[in-house]
Amino acid sequence: MHIDKFEEAMMNCRFCFMCRHLSTIGQVRGTEVDTPRIRAAMLYGLRTGTNSFDDSDFVEALYRQELSACCVHHCVNHYDENGLALAARADVVEAGKAPEKVQKLAKKYGKSAFTAKGKGDLAYFLDATTAADKDVVASVKRLFAAAKATPVIIEGGSIGKALKVLGYLPEAKAAAEAFAAFLAEKGVKTLVVSNPAAFDALTRDYPAFGVKLPCKVLCLSSYLLQAKVAFKKPAGEVYYLADDFMRNYDGCECPEKLLKALKATNLPFGTNDEESYCCGEGAVVFDELNPALVKELAAYVAERADHPKTDRIVVLSAYTKKVLKKYGKLDVVTMDELAAACL
Amino acid sequence: MKIKEDSYMYEMIRTELTDVVGNENVDTKFADKFGHSIDYYWIPEMWHDRGRPCPKPDFVVHPKTTAEVARIMKIANQYKIPVVPWGGGSGSQGGALPIYNGIVLDMKRMNRIVKIDKQALTVTAQTGIITKHLEWGCNKAGLSTMHLPASIACSTIGGFLAHRGTGVLSTKYGKIEDMVMSLEVVTPTGEIIRTLPVPRHASGPDLTMLFLGSEGTLGVITEVTLKVHPQPESRQFRAYIFKDFHTAMQAGQTLMRSRLQPCAMRLYDETETKTHVSKVFGIDLDKGAYLVFGFDGRKDIVDLQMKHAREIMEGEFKGKDLGSKGGEWWWENKYKFFYPGYMFHVPQAFGTLDTVADFSHIENVYWAMKKVVNTEFPDARFIGHFSHWYDWGCMLYARFIFPGDKVPPNAEEAAALYNAVWDKAIRAAIREGGVINEHHGVGLKLGRYMKDLYGKAMPVLEGIKQKLDPNGIMNPGKMGLAGC
Numbered sequence: 001m002h003i004d005k006f007e008e009a010m011m012n013c014r015f016c017f018m019c020r021h022l023s024t025i026g027q028v029r030g031t032e033v034d035t036p037r038i039r040a041a042m043l044y045g046l047r048t049g050t051n052s053f054d055d056s057d058f059v060e061a062l063y064r065q066e067l068s069a070c071c072v073h074h075c076v077n078h079y080d081e082n083g084l085a086l087a088a089r090a091d092v093v094e095a096g097k098a099p100e101k102v103q104k105l106a107k108k109y110g111k112s113a114f115t116a117k118g119k120g121d122l123a124y125f126l127d128a129t130t131a132a133d134k135d136v137v138a139s140v141k142r143l144f145a146a147a148k149a150t151p152v153i154i155e156g157g158s159i160g161k162a163l164k165v166l167g168y169l170p171e172a173k174a175a176a177e178a179f180a181a182f183l184a185e186k187g188v189k190t191l192v193v194s195n196p197a198a199f200d201a202l203t204r205d206y207p208a209f210g211v212k213l214p215c216k217v218l219c220l221s222s223y224l225l226q227a228k229v230a231f232k233k234p235a236g237e238v239y240y241l242a243d244d245f246m247r248n249y250d251g252c253e254c255p256e257k258l259l260k261a262l263k264a265t266n267l268p269f270g271t272n273d274e275e276s277y278c279c280g281e282g283a284v285v286f287d288e289l290n291p292a293l294v295k296e297l298a299a300y301v302a303e304r305a306d307h308p309k310t311d312r313i314v315v316l317s318a319y320t321k322k323v324l325k326k327y328g329k330l331d332v333v334t335m336d337e338l339a340a341a342c343l
Numbered sequence: 344m345k346i347k348e349d350s351y352m353y354e355m356i357r358t359e360l361t362d363v364v365g366n367e368n369v370d371t372k373f374a375d376k377f378g379h380s381i382d383y384y385w386i387p388e389m390w391h392d393r394g395r396p397c398p399k400p401d402f403v404v405h406p407k408t409t410a411e412v413a414r415i416m417k418i419a420n421q422y423k424i425p426v427v428p429w430g431g432g433s434g435s436q437g438g439a440l441p442i443y444n445g446i447v448l449d450m451k452r453m454n455r456i457v458k459i460d461k462q463a464l465t466v467t468a469q470t471g472i473i474t475k476h477l478e479w480g481c482n483k484a485g486l487s488t489m490h491l492p493a494s495i496a497c498s499t500i501g502g503f504l505a506h507r508g509t510g511v512l513s514t515k516y517g518k519i520e521d522m523v524m525s526l527e528v529v530t531p532t533g534e535i536i537r538t539l540p541v542p543r544h545a546s547g548p549d550l551t552m553l554f555l556g557s558e559g560t561l562g563v564i565t566e567v568t569l570k571v572h573p574q575p576e577s578r579q580f581r582a583y584i585f586k587d588f589h590t591a592m593q594a595g596q597t598l599m600r601s602r603l604q605p606c607a608m609r610l611y612d613e614t615e616t617k618t619h620v621s622k623v624f625g626i627d628l629d630k631g632a633y634l635v636f637g638f639d640g641r642k643d644i645v646d647l648q649m650k651h652a653r654e655i656m657e658g659e660f661k662g663k664d665l666g667s668k669g670g671e672w673w674w675e676n677k678y679k680f681f682y683p684g685y686m687f688h689v690p691q692a693f694g695t696l697d698t699v700a701d702f703s704h705i706e707n708v709y710w711a712m713k714k715v716v717n718t719e720f721p722d723a724r725f726i727g728h729f730s731h732w733y734d735w736g737c738m739l740y741a742r743f744i745f746p747g748d749k750v751p752p753n754a755e756e757a758a759a760l761y762n763a764v765w766d767k768a769i770r771a772a773i774r775e776g777g778v779i780n781e782h783h784g785v786g787l788k789l790g791r792y793m794k795d796l797y798g799k800a801m802p803v804l805e806g807i808k809q810k811l812d813p814n815g816i817m818n819p820g821k822m823g824l825a826g827c
């Protein structure tokens with residue numbers, strides 16, 4: 001089973017309580033089942049027969065995990081309880097026990113038809129979530145203009161992240177191979193992305209699948225820093241909400257560096273920077289999978305804002321912006337928008 | 344009592360419960376019930392490890408308000424269904440386990456900070472709040488509860504009240520019972536009561552103290568007002584290595600008798616210093632016993648206290664000074680001791696023989712327990728440290744540990760071995776003047792010693808229970824009280 005590769009996490013988390021305060025879903029639902037401890041104990045129970053994927057509630061709980069990886073980041077041993085959950089989902093799918101809504105989403109994200117607009121070896125991947133936010137798209141355009149670059153814009157579907165998160169590993173790998181082939185065909189040498197989930201897929205998932213990209217991958221923050229784009233207006237006071245992927249999944253520190261370049265005064269959000277302020281970004285399609293929970297997660301974040309109506313909150317992903325604005329009624333911009341406003 | 348899930352009565356009761364808290368807050372699914380079948384008690388952990396099912400609740404109910412708790416208690420009374428309050432499930436004594444099924448009342452949705460009073464320096468909170476979140480909320484206001492237990496990340500404040508728990512700064516700020524101003528409690532029959540608003544009074548016996556440590560057997564604590572403190576201007580630590588544990592113990596006692604006021608003190612015996620403290624700090628403390636202490640408050644006063652404490656340590660007792668850095672190691676790593684890799688875990692068999700005694704008895708308690716474990720259970724290791732120090736004595740956090748391959752694979756045999764260690768070690772401690780226990784509570788694990796411990800006072804406790812809980816539905820079978 002896939003979970004066997006995460007033996008260390010399973011055997012240790014099953015009796016450990018130390019990251020309970022960061023189990024975001026457990027926190028908003030007030031439950032035990034939504035904690036690393038009980039999830040791991042249930043997965044261990046597959047071996048002894050106390051638990052089984054025939055129990056649809058157990059499977060449901062596995063798909064309720066928000067995959068923020070806050071617990072992994074916090075853990076002194078960094079046991080990969082997030083990887084364990086992903087592996088468990090893959091086992092669920094292989095066992096043919098994926099819930100119907102998961103199957104539907106997998107079908108949706110299994111389709112992709114990439115398109116490329118423009119010429120050259122510099123490309124920008126505009127994922128569907130970012131593409132749906134016109135303000136972010138406009139900001140990205142302004143930023144590339146300021147960097148005097150006209151990247152090829154690649155759009156048109158899923159690069160495998162959603163499939164991986166849903167537990168469809170062979171399909172996710174196939175999507176990764178298709179995307180890599182497309183990039184090679186278009187002669188892309190540098191690929192820039194805004195979406196941290198896409199960045200994570202390209203830099204961590206692809207190597208794990210054994211898929212080689214023909215290009216280097218940069219997050220937009222790092223691209224702007226390398227291009228030495230001049231920012232004239234200081235960003236002022238902001239609350240930057242650390243990103244699931246960039247903070248907890250060992251992404252990169254470029255966002256923080258860019259904030260400095262933007263002369264932003266980064267105020268501490270909420271009660272503590274150890275706290276989880278995630279809204280399901282790590283689970284990529286969480287708003288489609290568990291909309292009611294996303295609402296609660298956003299409300300949890302909003303409750304912790306100093307001045308919910310006026311505080312300027314900066315996030316990395318268009319996903320987080322969308323849900324925090326919609327459900328948390330907060331004043332949220334993405335880093336791209338903040339940077340564009342400083343030009 | 345077990346309500347058959349396929350009976351209409353199950354559905355009748357579920358309907359009544361959902362009427363109180365809503366459908367989404369009554370869990371009847373297997374996975375949710377499973378989540379409330381194992382706490383931090385070794386026996387259910389081992390039972391699960393061996394693939395054996397643990398008792399599960401019939402319903403897991405998540406109230407949001409005190410009024411909801413009261414209504415749930417009335418329903419439970421009507422049908423005589425056991426109710427077990429559940430906080431974070433981090434208790435090590437099996438206190439929150441639904442051994443007779445029934446309703447588990449998971450308190451974690453009752454997680455609001457109701458008020459921070461900056462004039463009286465108090466915080467009022469619902470008791471289902473995770474202690475770390477409570478602390479963070481106070482920190483945001485520039486204050487601290489000063490209640491910093493190792494399980495701060497997973498336990499609710501209600502769990503600490505129910506177990507008379509404690510944190511690392513207990514020597515100055517006290518245990519939880521020293522921090523409480525007043526409580527709101529839902530009695531087993533569903534009445535909402537409040538104890539007097541201040542802890543110092545002469546208006547009869549103190550009802551607050553009746554409920555503290557009652558482990559969910561006398562009611563559900565729904566709200567608490569705690570003292571809070573300004574963050575100290577300075578907090579300094581210092582550590583020493585003494586040639587042996589006895590010398591370190593004398594040094595620690597002398598410091599306490601001097602009536603200097605450390606905020607924390609901890610002394611590890613030679614074995615634990617070598618095997619455990621070294622590992623957590625990542626340095627080699629090969630010989631001797633490690634003792635750490637700290638002071639906090641105004642800087643000039645902290646400096647002065649530290650100066651006098653150093654004289655005690657370095658004078659007569661010739662402690663080897665590890666400096667403030669040696670003390671900071673402990674403060675910075677104080678929670679690391681409890682993460683996997685540093686803490687013991689199944690398949691090992693381990694237990695914390697938590698005992699408290701005055702300074703005249705505590706060393707004898709240590710030696711007596713050590714002797715029992717070493718001679719009668721040669722497969723087990725014994726280590727100990729002294730965690731919480733008072734003017735008159737201290738707490739011994741002794742542990743026995745069997746390596747996994749020395750624990751019988753058969754669950755019943757493993758449980759029998761485990762219980763035998765407790766029986767012998769605890770009785771040895773009681774013989775030497777020790778009290779079980781200081782902050783972990785009684786629960787299921789130690790209930791069988793309550794009659795020994797209380798003697799003729801046990802019927803008094805049983806009488807109180809009978810009066811408050813005539814149907815015997817509140818956490819039955821715990822704390823040595825009747826099952827159902």
Ligand SMILES: Cc1cc2nc3c(=O)[nH]c(=O)nc-3n(C[C@H](O)[C@H](O)[C@H](O)COP(=O)(O)OP(=O)(O)OC[C@H]3O[C@@H](n4cnc5c(N)ncnc54)[C@H](O)[C@@H]3O)c2cc1C
Pocket residue numbers: 017382383427428429430431432433434435437438439450470471491492493494497498499500501502503504505506507508509510511558559560562563564565681782783784786818821
């Ligand atoms: C890693 C680790 C480290 C620990 N370190 C410490 C430590 O430093 N100090 C310490 O004191 N303990 C420590 N403990 C033990 C444990 O955390 C405490 O006993 C804690 O008080 C339990 O709180 P909980 O919310 O998890 O309660 P639970 O385990 O859920 O319940 C404990 C008991 O309290 C009752 N209860 C819970 N909530 C209520 C309520 N609102 N009203 C009435 N009864 C209630 C339950 O019925 C049960 O009998 C540690 C445990 C772990 C796992």
Ligand code: SF4
Pocket residue numbers: 009012013014016017018019020036037071072074075076077078079080081682683
């Ligand atoms: S991730 Fe680390 S801290 Fe969290 S449950 Fe697992 S072992 Fe414990």
